[in-house]
Amino acid sequence: MTRLRILILEAQVPFVHGGAEILVRELASALAARGHDAQIVSVPFTDYPKDEILAGAEAWRLLDVTKAAGGDVDLVVATKFPTYFARHPRKVLWLVHQHRAAYELAGTRFSDFAHTPRDVALRRRLIDVDTRMLRECVGRFTIARTVSERMLKYNAIASEALYNPPKLASRLHAGPYGDYVLTVTRLEHVKRVDLAIDTFEKTTSSMRLLIAGEGSIRYELAEYVERRGLRDRVAFLGRVDDDRLIELYAGCRAVLFAPYQEDYGYVTLEAFLSRKPVITARDSGGTLEFVVDAVNGYVCDPTPEALAHAVNRLAADPALAASLGERGHGIAASITWDNVVDRLTAEPGIPPLPATMAVQ
Amino acid sequence: MKVIVAEARMPFARDGAELHVESLVAQLRLRGHDAERVALPFHSRKSDLLDQACAWRMLNLSSSNARPIDLLIATRFPTWFARHPRKVVWLIHQHRPAYDLYGTPYSDFTGNEQDTRLRAQLTALDSTMFAESERIFTNAQNTADRVRRFNGVATRPLYHPPPIADWLHGGPYGDYILLVSRLEPLKRVDLAIRAMAHVSRSVRLVIVGDGSQRAALEREAARSGAGDRITFTGALWGEPVAEMYAGALGVIYAPFDEDYGYVTLEAFLAAKPVVTATDAGGPLEFVRDGVNGFITPPDPIALAASINRIAADRSLAERLGHAGQSLARTITWDGVIEQLLG
Numbered sequence: 001m002t003r004l005r006i007l008i009l010e011a012q013v014p015f016v017h018g019g020a021e022i023l024v025r026e027l028a029s030a031l032a033a034r035g036h037d038a039q040i041v042s043v044p045f046t047d048y049p050k051d052e053i054l055a056g057a058e059a060w061r062l063l064d065v066t067k068a069a070g071g072d073v074d075l076v077v078a079t080k081f082p083t084y085f086a087r088h089p090r091k092v093l094w095l096v097h098q099h100r101a102a103y104e105l106a107g108t109r110f111s112d113f114a115h116t117p118r119d120v121a122l123r124r125r126l127i128d129v130d131t132r133m134l135r136e137c138v139g140r141f142t143i144a145r146t147v148s149e150r151m152l153k154y155n156a157i158a159s160e161a162l163y164n165p166p167k168l169a170s171r172l173h174a175g176p177y178g179d180y181v182l183t184v185t186r187l188e189h190v191k192r193v194d195l196a197i198d199t200f201e202k203t204t205s206s207m208r209l210l211i212a213g214e215g216s217i218r219y220e221l222a223e224y225v226e227r228r229g230l231r232d233r234v235a236f237l238g239r240v241d242d243d244r245l246i247e248l249y250a251g252c253r254a255v256l257f258a259p260y261q262e263d264y265g266y267v268t269l270e271a272f273l274s275r276k277p278v279i280t281a282r283d284s285g286g287t288l289e290f291v292v293d294a295v296n297g298y299v300c301d302p303t304p305e306a307l308a309h310a311v312n313r314l315a316a317d318p319a320l321a322a323s324l325g326e327r328g329h330g331i332a333a334s335i336t337w338d339n340v341v342d343r344l345t346a347e348p349g350i351p352p353l354p355a356t357m358a359v360q
Numbered sequence: 361m362k363v364i365v366a367e368a369r370m371p372f373a374r375d376g377a378e379l380h381v382e383s384l385v386a387q388l389r390l391r392g393h394d395a396e397r398v399a400l401p402f403h404s405r406k407s408d409l410l411d412q413a414c415a416w417r418m419l420n421l422s423s424s425n426a427r428p429i430d431l432l433i434a435t436r437f438p439t440w441f442a443r444h445p446r447k448v449v450w451l452i453h454q455h456r457p458a459y460d461l462y463g464t465p466y467s468d469f470t471g472n473e474q475d476t477r478l479r480a481q482l483t484a485l486d487s488t489m490f491a492e493s494e495r496i497f498t499n500a501q502n503t504a505d506r507v508r509r510f511n512g513v514a515t516r517p518l519y520h521p522p523p524i525a526d527w528l529h530g531g532p533y534g535d536y537i538l539l540v541s542r543l544e545p546l547k548r549v550d551l552a553i554r555a556m557a558h559v560s561r562s563v564r565l566v567i568v569g570d571g572s573q574r575a576a577l578e579r580e581a582a583r584s585g586a587g588d589r590i591t592f593t594g595a596l597w598g599e600p601v602a603e604m605y606a607g608a609l610g611v612i613y614a615p616f617d618e619d620y621g622y623v624t625l626e627a628f629l630a631a632k633p634v635v636t637a638t639d640a641g642g643p644l645e646f647v648r649d650g651v652n653g654f655i656t657p658p659d660p661i662a663l664a665a666s667i668n669r670i671a672a673d674r675s676l677a678e679r680l681g682h683a684g685q686s687l688a689r690t691i692t693w694d695g696v697i698e699q700l701l702g
Contacts, residue, residue: 007371007401014364014396014424039371044364044398044419052420059418062411064403069373 004074004345005037007065009083011056012042018186019266020080020096022167023143027077027094027344030164030337036345041065045082050112050122053099057082057129077344084133092139092344094162095147097263102126103154104261110190131155138348146285147263161289162343163335166266166273168242174275174325175250177318180208181279181311182252184245184267187215191259195281195302197225199256200233202308205315208232209256212248214239249274253321254314258302261285269335272296272328277321279310296328361430361701363388363395364421366439368402368412377452379523379622380499381435384450387693393701402438406468406478409438409455413485416441433700437482440489448700449496450518451503453619458482460506460617466546487511495702500620502641517645518699519691522622522629527599530631530685531606533674536564537667538608538632540601540623543571547615550577551637551660555612556586558664563589563671565612568604570595605630610670610677614658617641625691628652628684633677635666652684 008031010024024040031038043063045056065076065086076091078084081099084091102123105111113119134140134151140159142148148159166172185191193211200209211221211234218236225234240248249255255271258281268287271278278297280287293299298310314321365388367381381397388395398421402412420443421432432444437455440447457467458479469475490496490513497518498504504515522528537559541547549567556565567577567590574592581590596604605611611627614637621642627634628646634653636643649655654666670677 005372012398014398014421014429015362015394015427016425037372041371041401042398043400043415044421044424046420046424048423048426055418055420059400059415062415062418063401064405064408064411065371065401067403067405068371068401073371 003035003037005068005071006031006039006345007068007073007076008038008040009060009065009076009078009086010040010042011045011080011083013046014044023096023164024079026164026167026337027340030341031345034338034341034345036341039068043083045080047099047101047112050119053082053102053122053126054129057085060085061087075345078137081130082133084130084137087136089138090348091137092348093134093137093141093159094340094344095134095140095142095151095159097147098130098150098154099126104150105190108260110260127154131157139344139346141343144263144286145289146261160343162340164337164340165332165335166270168246168270169273169332171242171246172270172273173246173250174329175247177253177276177321177325178251179206180210180252181254181256181314182248182271182276183209183211183213183256184248184270185211185213185215185257185259187211187213187218187221189217190261191215192281192302193217193221194224195258195304195307196256197221197228197230197234198304199307199311200230201228202304203233203311203315204308205312207253207311207315209234210237210248210252211235212237212240212245246274249276252276253318254279254297254311254325256280256307256311257287258284258300258307259287260302262287269332272325272332275322275325275329277314277324277328279307279314281307290328290331294324296324296331361393362424362428363393363431363433363701364429364444365395365397365433365435366416366421366442367397367399367435368416368437368439369399370403371401377436380452380520383520383523383693384433384696387697391697398439398442400439404455404457404468406457406475409458409478409482413438413441413482417443419443431701434493437486440486440493447493448702449490449493450700451496451498451507451515453503454486454506454510455482459510464616466616483510487513497699500642501645502617503619518696519620520693520696521688521691522626524598524602524622524626525629527602528626528629529602529606530681533609533632533670533677533681534607535562536566536608537635538566538568538604538611538627539613540568540604540611540626541571541613541615542569543567543573543577545573546618547571548637548658549573550580551614551658551663552612553577553581553584553586553590554660555663555667556581556590557584558661559586559667560671561589563609563667565590566593566604566608567591568593568596568601601626602630605632608632609674610635610653610667610681612636612663612667613643614640614663615643616658618643625688628681628688631678631681631685633670633680633684635663635670637663646684646687648683650680652680652687
């Protein structure tokens with residue numbers, strides 16, 4: 001194997017620490033474990049006001065990531081928007097996501113892009129320059145099929161989904177199928193925690209919902225639970241440490257995770273590695289790449305009634321939960337970092353397809 | 361307060377400036393502030409300088425995730441090009457080849473029209489950025505003097521303790537002179553190597569550090585006639601370096617016009633005298649000839665004479681070293697942070 005000098009390109013959101021940041025650090029460790037010299041290059045990104053979005057992209061274009069102390073950089077791995085604006089002859093994309101507010105979220109309550117001439121023009125512009133930058137990449141991967149589909153739909157560029165195991169993979173384990181359903185999520189609107197809460201207004205068992213995670217709408221959600229009189233059924237645990245999280249997974253009956261159009265979501269794999277079934281919704285995006293209805297979980301309509309029905313079935317039958325969870329485990333265990341490293345560092349062979357041919 | 365500390369450096373490189381920034385972030389956090397580092401890649405190639413300044417200018421660091429950021433602390437070129445309503449500069453250094461190093465062998469700027477224009481442009485842009493900053497400090501008096509000379513801006517130094525301060529302690533005055541430095545031309549490690557031919561045979565030289573000049577310096581040591589008394593340990597950091605300091609007779613530190621230089625204070629915190637040169641820059645802010653070390657011309661024979669004095673008189677080394685220690689202990693992070701946050 002050739003030892004490569006690699007820069008992983010990261011869009012930093014100062015004072016916010018989320019999944020993408022962990023992903024990038026895990027990738028750096030995985031590359032180092034395989035003998036490569038890998039370092040992370042972070043440039044802050046802000047999307048407020050919207051005029052700053054292109055300025056942030058331009059910053060990446062101006063920086064030189066081809067040289068480093070001690071010689072040339074062999075390979076750069078671009079991750080989120082706008083890291084793929086960097087210039088390098090061997091730029092490989094492992095796309096976490098584009099600027100979603102300008103893509104599939106536009107027009108929903110999760111986006112600040114409105115249907116005004118100015119916003120529409122900015123969206124077009126963003127998608128157009130994105131397309132050009134993405135085409136420069138000599139290898140194109142995404143973290144999940146949802147992300148690949150989106151890139152095909154909006155940028156007409158084909159790519160391959162390349163999955164990585166969650167950070168806690170080696171430590172997650174099964175335990176008793178207890179009397180609570182677990183949700184692990186940042187508390188933001190797009191995660192649709194309110195839907196999970198509403199579900200527990202409809203369940204018929206004594207099964208409780210435990211919500212692990214923190215976020216900007218915590219108090220709003222807590223108040224919502226109070227108002228619905230669900231204090232006995234739904235509890236917020238706040239941010240929990242890894243050890244606690246592992247135990248929460250180990251002891252739950254099932255995991256409920258029904259965000260809106262999630263890209264990947266480690267939660268599904270973490271649940272499966274803990275041999276727990278996952279209850280999700282038809283429009284949850286990334287979870288659907290792994291969850292197969294009635295095989296390793298339930299894929300429901302995004303309504304409290306439908307989700308409650310699934311919870312009721314598992315509440316009534318712990319053995320069913322165990323057998324669904326066991327089947328999930330098989331899928332999750334086949335996802336490895338070695339595969340990710342192999343694919344990202346593979347010699348660029350066939351030149352990328354022209355965009356017109358990449359449209360299926 | 362939510363504070364961003366901005367730095368720029370070459371990927372895969374590690375140097376004093378990076379430690380400076382890491383320490384500042386850690387010290388801010390210790391005092392309950394929400395501090396985060398922003399670090400963009402930087403290359404010193406002339407043709408890249410304006411692009412990189414422009415990249416920093418593209419960054420609006422006034423808020424993150426819809427929450428305001430209270431303060432931006434810029435540290436070196438081109439971090440002060442970032443946009444923020446409350447920008448404080450704690451200047452480690454400007455792009456020195458365009459400033460004080462111009463006209464020395466350490467600069468890649470020539471006198472041709474293009475380079476002259478670029479120098480003028482960089483100076484003017486830096487001045488503009490300083491003008492939009494709320495306050496400007498430097499890491500050392502030497503740096504402050506340069507900013508006054510080139511940009512016409514009056515600033516003052518804010519001294520901070522070296523990153524390994526907590527590990528440093530005194531110890532026996534042993535049989536070696538210590539040199540801790542990156543092995544780069546500007547650090548003039550060759551001066552110390554050449555001095556060894558004139559130093560008492562009972563004294564060794566231990567060189568801690570690594571860099572582009574390592575092989576050349578090892579050849580120089582072999583040729584010097586004192587090769588058997590010169591050791592290269594490679595790069596060390598933290599406790600192992602502190603132990604090297606603890607056992608040394610004294611420390612030699614004679615770079616060319618250093619900005620600040622942690623080594624002087626590290627030596628003093630370990631109660632060791634410092635032998636330095638008249639043109640060493642930063643070290644001269646702390647070293648007093650005959651009080652806590654020696655200041656000699658940048659010449660191997662003169663440096664050797666100073667080393668021989670402490671080699672011949674361990675009690676002199678001890679006295680000078682302790683005088684240095686008292687001085688170094690007055691420099692604390694509390695003072696720095698109070699000034700920066702204003």
